[in-house]
Amino acid sequence: MASNYTFKTGSGLFDKAAIENATLRRSRLYRAILLMLIVTGLLGMPVFRLAQLQIVQGEYNRQRAENNRIRLFPVASTRGQILDRNGKTLAASRLSRSVYLWPKEKSAKEWQTTATLLSSILKIPQNEIIKKLEKIGYKSAIPVRISQDINVATFLSLSEQADNLQGMEIRSESSRNYPNNELAGHVLGYIGEASLEQIKANPKYPMGMVVGQMGVERIANSTLEGVWGNRLIEVNAKGEELEELGVISPTAGKPVKLTLDLEMQKTAEKYLGERLGAVVALDVKTGAVLALASWPNFDPNIFTRKVTKKEWDRLQGEDKPFLNRALQGYPAGSTFKIVTSTAGMQSGKFTPDSTLFSSASITIGGISFNEHGAGYGTIGFRDALAYSSNTFFYQVGMAAGPEQMSKWGRELGIGGSINLKLLGLDGANHGQIPTPAQKQKMYGEDWYVGDTVTMAIGQGLVLVTPLELAVMVSTVANGGWRVQPHLLVSQTNEAKPIKTAIAPETLDVIRQGLIDVVLKGTGRGMNDGSIPLSGGKTGTVEIPGHPDNSMYVGFAPADKPEVAIAVIVEGGGFGAVSAAPVAHEVFKTYFQKKGFKPKN
Structure with a gap:
């Protein structure tokens, strides 16, 4: 109960009861006014919203309703198969499910909410979904694909959330499949959605167009891709198809046949194993690539869907799985003695019958260069190659000179005489056999006598690729024709071998x-009777600070050569120990297919 009393302030007297009564009346008045405003606002909102929908946004919503009813969307073509030389499948297509969004069916703000939900189901970052929508534009009437090859669990999760995912469509379409997984990954390459640059360069491409991004998938893309079609359909408010109003059927891509032999490729990869290196097998007459293996490799199937972080990290690892080692330069080691032999005889400094004394070491320019052992006495080119005499080839190299070794190396296929554009594979390089002038230009250094000596046995500045080594030994085996390596059967007629200037008698003795x-x-070890008699050359390559590389080149049969092989095993040691056995198994696969009966 309020007490009636007064109190005095500096400005006068105040009645406390009167003050309390006035405050109560004002409080009730404020509450009444606030309630009236709230009621008026609630009654007015539907009228305002109706006016906004009908007057302000009327045209927009009429157009939106029409677009929701009629849809035009592209229909993907089935990509052509990639086959080996015998018609066995290396790449094909299979049925899969993809997730599409219709940008125009929602506002940018609404898509933010939808993208958050989709992100949790598809395991795709929300901003990645938004970027795809923004790239095509929110007003686009063309759908954009945000996920490919979804699994059953994801499909069910999306179906359960269908009421919250208006504007999304799950569509059946073909997806790329590589039935042999990693096999020939560097050759086949992989596919992916066309970039904006690729779409600009090919106006016929719809958004979401899948194209070859590497390897044969890229090289033969115009043949493999086919032509996409279109469907015009009517759908209900839920996006369910009611009627097909028109269709332009897609045209399937055409198959592409490779020169690869699936069984030889399998053997090459199996026996190379998980060792850094490469294997190349060529038809010695045409240059058709029968096998081309490189390890580590990768599985092209991972690019038919979103690549996981673990997969991507492996691809970026220090072993460089994307690197095609068959097309990278290595020191040649003793396999280069084929070039030195050619240069020695073709320079006129030696004849096929010339002999030299091979000792335990030889001193050149005050420096001692060693033989493998005690030396082989007086020998000619045949024995020098057979026993891989260093001191013999030091003398040949010094007499012929670096310019001659460089010249005849190019004739044999090393250092830029192969048409790598015809092969078409990614990251391909030429080897090098630099002359003194080229060394000065490349490194700004003078040429020393030691450079010539080491070049003669394939060390120092010499680099060769396994592909070049296979061409080199093919040229010797086929009588002096430098083949042009190629992968497409359709290229065989245009990949004409080039006649070299190497004399027949030089080739015969080599x-x-x-x-x-x-x-x-x-x-x-190659002469065990399980394959026809062959010819070859081992190489053990010194790599400072690392184990020796193992190399082998060869051709078979010896009397009528058909196939040439080059093998590199990084850190494999002696050529006869690591590389030669791989070549042996690839030869065996080839000749078993030809019906050869082992002699043991």
């Missing part, structure tokens, strides 16, 4: 020397 390698020299 070829016989390579056969002697197998009969009595460093490659005797």
Whole structure:
């Protein structure tokens, strides 16, 4: 109960009861006014919203309703198969489900909410979904694909949330499939959605167009891709199809046949194993690539969907799985003695019958260069190749000179004489056999006598690719025709071998020397009777600070050569120990298919 009393302030007297009564009346008045405003606002909102929808946004919503009823969307074509030389499947297509969004069916703000929900189901970052919508534009009447090849669990999760995902469509379409997984990954390459640059360069491409991004998928894309079609359909408010109003059927891509032999490729990859290196097998007459393996490799199937972080991290690892080692330069080691032999005889400094004394070491320019052992006495080119005599080839290299070794190396296929554009594979490089002038230009250094000596045995500045080595040994085996390596069967007629200027007698003595390698020299393990007699050359390459690389080149049969092989095993040691056995198994697969019966 309020007490009646007065109190005095500096400005006068105040009645406390009167003050309390006035305050109560004002409070009731304020509450009444606030209630009236709230009621008026609530009654007015539907009228305002109706006016906004009918007057302000009327045209927009009429157009939106029409667009929701009629849809025009592209229909993907089935990509053509990639086949090996015998018609076996290397890449094909299979049925899969993809997720599409219709940008025009929602506002940018609404898509933010939808993208958050989709992100949790598809495991795709929300901003990635938004970027795809923004790229095509929110007013676009063309759908945009945000996920490919979804699994059953994801499909069910999306179906359960269908009421909250208006503007989304799950569509059946073909997806790329590589049935052999990693096999020939560097050759086949992979596919992916066309970039904006690719779409600008090809106006016929719809958004979401899948194109080859690497390897044969890229090289033969125009043949494989086919032509997309279109469907015009009527749908209800839920996006369910009511009627097909028109259709332009897609045209399937055409198959592409490769020169690869699936069984030889499998053997090459199996016996190379998980060792850094490469294997190349060529038809010695045409240059058709029968096998091309590189390890580590990758599985092209991962690019038919979103690549996981773990997969991407592996692809970016220090072993560089994307790197095609068959097309990278390595020190040649003793396989280069084929070039030195050619240069020695073609320069006129030696004849096929010339002999030199090979000792335990030889001193040149005051520096001692060693042989493998005590030396082989007086020998000619055949025995020098068979036993891989260093001191013999030091003398040949010094007499012929670096310019001659560079010249005849190019004739044999090393250092830029192969048409890599015809092959078409990504990241391909030429080797190098630099002359003194080129060394000065490349490194700004003078040429020393030691450069010539080390070049003669394939060390120092010399670099060769396994592909070039296969071409080199093919040229010797086929009588002096430098083949042009290629992967498409359709290229065989245009990939004409080039006749070199190497004399037949030079080729004969080198070829016989390579056969002697197998009969009595460093490659005797190749002569076990399970394959026809072959010719070859081992190589053990010193890599400062690392284990020696193992190399082998060869051709078979010895009398009528058909196939040439080059193998590199990084850190594999002696050529006869690591690389030659891989070549042996690839030869065996080839000749088993030809019906060869082992002699043991």
